[in-house]
Amino acid sequence: MNPNKRAPHVILLTILVYFFLYAPIFVLVTYSFNASKTNIVFTGVITQFGDLKLVDGNVMQSPCGPFHWFCELGKNQEVMNAAKNTLVIAFISTFSATVIGTLAALALQRYNFKLKTFSEVALYIPIVIPEIVMGIGILTLFSQIFSYLNNSFGLSGDGRLGLGLTTVILSHITFSIPFVTLVVRARLQGFDQSFEEAAMDLGANEVVTFWRVTLPMLLPGVLSGALMAFTLSLDDFVITFFTNGPGSTTLPIYVYGLLRRIITPQVNALSTVWILVIFLAVFLLQWLQNREVRS
Amino acid sequence: MSDFAVELRNVVKTFQTPEGGSVNAVDHVDMQIRNGEFFSLLGSSGCGKTTSLRMMAGFEWPTEGEVFIEGQPQGHKPPFQRPVNTVFQSYALFQHMTVYQNVAFGLEMEKTPKKEIASRVGKALEMVKLTGMEKRSPRQLSGGQQQRVALARALVKLPSVLLLDEPLGALDLKLRKEMQLELKSLQREVGITFVFVTHDQEEALTMSDRIAVMSFGKVLQVGAPVEIYERPNCKFVADFIGDTNFLEGEVRQSEEGQSTVYVPRLGIEITGMSQRQFASGDRVVMSIRPEKMHLSEGEALNQNCFEVKVTNSAYIGSDTRLEVEASGVKLKVWEQNHISTLDPRAYHLSDQRLWVSIMPENALVLPPE
Amino acid sequence: MLRKLRENKSFQGILLISPTLLFMIGLLILPLILTTIISFGSRNSDGGVIYSFTLDNYIRLAGFSTSCDNGATSCFDPLYAQILWRSLALALETTIIVIILAYPLSYFIARASAKRRNTFLFLVLVPLWTNFVIRVYAWMMILRTEGVLNGVIGAVFGFLHIPFTPLNMLYTPGAVLVGMVYEFLPFMILPIFTSLEKIDNSLYEAAADLGANSIRTFLRVTLPLSMPGVVAGTILVFIPVMGTFIVSDILGGRQVILVGNLIQRQFLDARDPTFGSAAALILMVMTLVVTYFYTRKFGFGEEIVIG
Numbered sequence: 001m002n003p004n005k006r007a008p009h010v011i012l013l014t015i016l017v018y019f020f021l022y023a024p025i026f027v028l029v030t031y032s033f034n035a036s037k038t039n040i041v042f043t044g045v046i047t048q049f050g051d052l053k054l055v056d057g058n059v060m061q062s063p064c065g066p067f068h069w070f071c072e073l074g075k076n077q078e079v080m081n082a083a084k085n086t087l088v089i090a091f092i093s094t095f096s097a098t099v100i101g102t103l104a105a106l107a108l109q110r111y112n113f114k115l116k117t118f119s120e121v122a123l124y125i126p127i128v129i130p131e132i133v134m135g136i137g138i139l140t141l142f143s144q145i146f147s148y149l150n151n152s153f154g155l156s157g158d159g160r161l162g163l164g165l166t167t168v169i170l171s172h173i174t175f176s177i178p179f180v181t182l183v184v185r186a187r188l189q190g191f192d193q194s195f196e197e198a199a200m201d202l203g204a205n206e207v208v209t210f211w212r213v214t215l216p217m218l219l220p221g222v223l224s225g226a227l228m229a230f231t232l233s234l235d236d237f238v239i240t241f242f243t244n245g246p247g248s249t250t251l252p253i254y255v256y257g258l259l260r261r262i263i264t265p266q267v268n269a270l271s272t273v274w275i276l277v278i279f280l281a282v283f284l285l286q287w288l289q290n291r292e293v294r295s
Numbered sequence: 296m297s298d299f300a301v302e303l304r305n306v307v308k309t310f311q312t313p314e315g316g317s318v319n320a321v322d323h324v325d326m327q328i329r330n331g332e333f334f335s336l337l338g339s340s341g342c343g344k345t346t347s348l349r350m351m352a353g354f355e356w357p358t359e360g361e362v363f364i365e366g367q368p369q370g371h372k373p374p375f376q377r378p379v380n381t382v383f384q385s386y387a388l389f390q391h392m393t394v395y396q397n398v399a400f401g402l403e404m405e406k407t408p409k410k411e412i413a414s415r416v417g418k419a420l421e422m423v424k425l426t427g428m429e430k431r432s433p434r435q436l437s438g439g440q441q442q443r444v445a446l447a448r449a450l451v452k453l454p455s456v457l458l459l460d461e462p463l464g465a466l467d468l469k470l471r472k473e474m475q476l477e478l479k480s481l482q483r484e485v486g487i488t489f490v491f492v493t494h495d496q497e498e499a500l501t502m503s504d505r506i507a508v509m510s511f512g513k514v515l516q517v518g519a520p521v522e523i524y525e526r527p528n529c530k531f532v533a534d535f536i537g538d539t540n541f542l543e544g545e546v547r548q549s550e551e552g553q554s555t556v557y558v559p560r561l562g563i564e565i566t567g568m569s570q571r572q573f574a575s576g577d578r579v580v581m582s583i584r585p586e587k588m589h590l591s592e593g594e595a596l597n598q599n600c601f602e603v604k605v606t607n608s609a610y611i612g613s614d615t616r617l618e619v620e621a622s623g624v625k626l627k628v629w630e631q632n633h634i635s636t637l638d639p640r641a642y643h644l645s646d647q648r649l650w651v652s653i654m655p656e657n658a659l660v661l662p663p664e
Numbered sequence: 665m666l667r668k669l670r671e672n673k674s675f676q677g678i679l680l681i682s683p684t685l686l687f688m689i690g691l692l693i694l695p696l697i698l699t700t701i702i703s704f705g706s707r708n709s710d711g712g713v714i715y716s717f718t719l720d721n722y723i724r725l726a727g728f729s730t731s732c733d734n735g736a737t738s739c740f741d742p743l744y745a746q747i748l749w750r751s752l753a754l755a756l757e758t759t760i761i762v763i764i765l766a767y768p769l770s771y772f773i774a775r776a777s778a779k780r781r782n783t784f785l786f787l788v789l790v791p792l793w794t795n796f797v798i799r800v801y802a803w804m805m806i807l808r809t810e811g812v813l814n815g816v817i818g819a820v821f822g823f824l825h826i827p828f829t830p831l832n833m834l835y836t837p838g839a840v841l842v843g844m845v846y847e848f849l850p851f852m853i854l855p856i857f858t859s860l861e862k863i864d865n866s867l868y869e870a871a872a873d874l875g876a877n878s879i880r881t882f883l884r885v886t887l888p889l890s891m892p893g894v895v896a897g898t899i900l901v902f903i904p905v906m907g908t909f910i911v912s913d914i915l916g917g918r919q920v921i922l923v924g925n926l927i928q929r930q931f932l933d934a935r936d937p938t939f940g941s942a943a944a945l946i947l948m949v950m951t952l953v954v955t956y957f958y959t960r961k962f963g964f965g966e967e968i969v970i971g
Binding site: 007009010011013014017018020021022023024025027028031040041042100101103104106107108110111112113114115116119122123125126128129130131132133134136137138139140141143144147170171173174177181206231235237238242251252255256259267270271274275278279281282283286290 | 670673674675676677678679680681683684685687688689691692693694695696698699702712713765766768769771772782786787788789790791793794795796797798799801802803804805806808810812815846849850878899903904906907908909910914924927928931937940941944945947948951952955
């Protein structure tokens with residue numbers, strides 16, 4: 001029993017902060033049904049279903065009714081491309097970072113070698129420096145390398161090396177590895193090695209032991225790390241901003257670009273869809289975590 | 296073809312200490328384990344018994360010396376290349392597999408055909424009395440059941456040698472005693488050499504054909520339980536196994552088989568048994584087991600005999616355990632309660648003056664520390 | 665041979681860590697070294713780099729410009745120093761406000777029943793997982809002159825028949841501060857919550873048993889034990905805020921320029937990567953110095969990091 005639990009000022013502040021957290025989201029979602037094309041003032045929800053009809057910059061009628069902007073979103077090729085890129089980058093970088101990070105966690109937790117301290121420090125760096133420093137650093141590296149290679153080999157046109165999906169993926173892997181390593185390593189700390197000894201005793205060599213015994217027992221930690229890497233990649237703006245090129249636009253970059261150009265409720269529709277997807281994903285994650293806790 | 300299932304020749308295992316030095320966990324050990332025997336490594340923590348076992352299994356490699364299994368030097372062979380299997384103290388059952396999958400694992404590694412696996416697993420589970428538990432997961436089993444699965448998992452591979460690392464440690468007393476007998480009869484049934492590590496001397500005495508008593512990385516004595524108990528070769532072994540009384544003294548006369556020792560603190564001479572000849576004047580220690588000392592109301596002739604006062608007594612049921620004192624020396628005496636009686640005098644209350652007598656063959660003369 | 669590999673544990677370790685090292689050295693350490701080298705260079709007409717050794721960029725950042733308005737060869741222009749200072753101030757303000765707002769909420773969640781706790785946490789996580797850029801945009805909609813906030817206030821004032829001119833909130837330092845606080849609030853809530861949750865209930869009971877009232881208990885028991893969480897949260901907030909540029913770009917427009925914006929512009933608009941690199945390096949050093957002294961005093965709080 002603790003004295004401060006039901007203190008009224010705590011509850012009041014709590015409600016205010018939750019309100020603070022959700023008000024912008026509420027605004028965002030509401031405006032995705034805005035009839036006004038310029039999306040500055042909320043003029044009302046589109047109510048009529050039918051052919052597209054515009055009056056004074058307001059959509060009065062639409063084949064999709066209130067969901068007009070969502071339909072527009074669906075037709076927007078650029079958004080679809082950006083979404084595709086975002087997912088491709090996230091999956092590839094997550095998979096790579098998870099594999100690499102898990103191996104690193106094993107190395108750091110179970111072995112001693114000369115470069116150990118150096119590796120641990122190196123893995124700590126992305127956490128303590130601002131993302132922008134890493135972003136421009138990678139940009140500088142790639143641009144110097146590319147200009148050198150392009151000049152040396154006389155590449156031009158389509159053959160020119162430049163920023164693109166590959167550079168983004170590589171940089172995403174780089175900032176994800178430390179997080180995966182951290183999570184998996186924590187999991188390894190309580191790990192009883194007699195299971196692996198038992199497997200080897202029964203005839204499994206090192207690789208089989210890892211695959212059949214170590215990895216399955218480590219899986220919850222590995223999946224946690226993977227999930228973390230996935231969200232980091234999906235959400236990343238700064239590093240992607242500096243390492244992307246034509247054709248590798250991701251959703252956050254795309255939205256940022258839109259904000260500097262024309263803002264229609266389509267941006268809100270995109271935001272709403274995004275929020276919904278995240279909501280479901282977080283729900284799923286919590287559910288999975290609860291399952292793990294129970295077992 | 297070697298006579299021995301397992302042999303250790305001059306094996307040393309050195310570990311680095313955190314402070315920067317090194318320690319020999321196993322210190323020049325020679326050991327010969329015969330085919331088909333139940334051999335125990337007995338000692339307290341840190342004596343090197345587990346390390347020795349792990350070197351047989353292949354989890355550690357000797358710093359010096361060689362481990363032989365069935366006459367073959369094992370060198371730096373990893374565990375999966377050795378014809379031995381281990382039962383771990385913590386059982387180490389694979390939590391993400393069922394009982395069946397656990398037991399079948401080793402056979403899978405041997406690429407045994409599925410049908411054969413099924414039949415062999417079935418037989419193994421039958422042998423440990425766990426038929427019907429195939430589909431359970433280790434989490435659903437009791438400690439005793441888990442231990443049996445670990446046993447089945449190792450035995451199903453029909454290894455030449457089975458290594459057991461304090462497998463009964465986590466079980467409660469009653470279950471432990473049951474399992475001790477079961478393991479012993481199981482070993483006789485399958486005829487495989489068992490190498491058993493334990494710190495419990497009663498356990499070792501119950502189950503083993505031979506015991507190796509270890510301390511600080513060295514093997515002090517190897518022998519059958521009776522030999523270890525009745526003829527310990529040094530003070531440590533005499534003290535470690537069972538209970539005993541020690542009397543320090545000086546040799547007056549000695550020949551192989553019998554020696555007479557003067558015990559200054561008691562002021563008397565005691566004639567005892569010696570396994571070798573000592574020189575006159577040698578400092579020695581006599582070991583006399585409490586159950587071998589006899590109390591009577593009068594002096595006995597032809598035996599070592601002296602007067603004592605009973606200072607304490609504990610009634611155990613089957614025997615009475617007394618503490619007696621003579622000239623300031625405290626001794627333990629255990630008397631079996633032969634006759635069922637409620638007469639308190641039969642249980643030797645304190646303060647009684649009695650005579651202790653010791654037959655010479657019950658007093659063992661040993662070298663001092 | 666396989667046997668050699670098996671026996672050499674050290675080599676096995678190196679093998680396992682080699683891909684990581686490849687990435688960390690290639691895409692982290694090398695870029696940082698390159699950035700440092702370039703910061704001592706100068707730009708050529710194409711916006712590329714001339715490798716040389718000159719302290720011009722740093723001198724400029726310190727405020728001593730070599731090209732002055734009045735034609736003099738050196739003058740004091742504190743522009744960049746001001747930008748650095750502004751970023752530092754904003755980072756500190758944001759951190760403090762975030763701590764003040766996050767603490768009661770974390771406390772509330774930590775003291776809630778286990779079942780409800782998950783729901784409350786979930787509610788905190790959802791905005792966090794919504795994209796950064798989208799959340800900033802939301803504030804743009806709210807703080808605009810014709811935006812939601814003005815609309816709501818205007819309606820209230822109108823109802824009370826008080827004349828009301830819409831407030832100019834967007835493109836001000838205040839807007840940037842609000843945006844920052846909003847962005848990073850969840851990052852402070854989670855660590856503080858974690859450390860509060862770890863406090864055993866029996867500690868409160870013991871304090872009460874020994875005669876402490878609720879304020880005393882809070883100050884002497886709760887607060888000190890929750891410090892690791894506050895520290896972890898501070899690191900998670902302070903460092904990103906120092907380097908941010910989106911929030912100031914979208915909510916501050918041209919009015920609020922932070923180090924992040926400065927760097928961004930050098931690399932994209934002004935095309936002077938050498939100057940941008942120098943600024944980035946200064947940013948990194950500043951951040952590391954503050955973080956170092958902070959953790960020296962308060963510890964790392966790393967036990968909190970893995971939520």
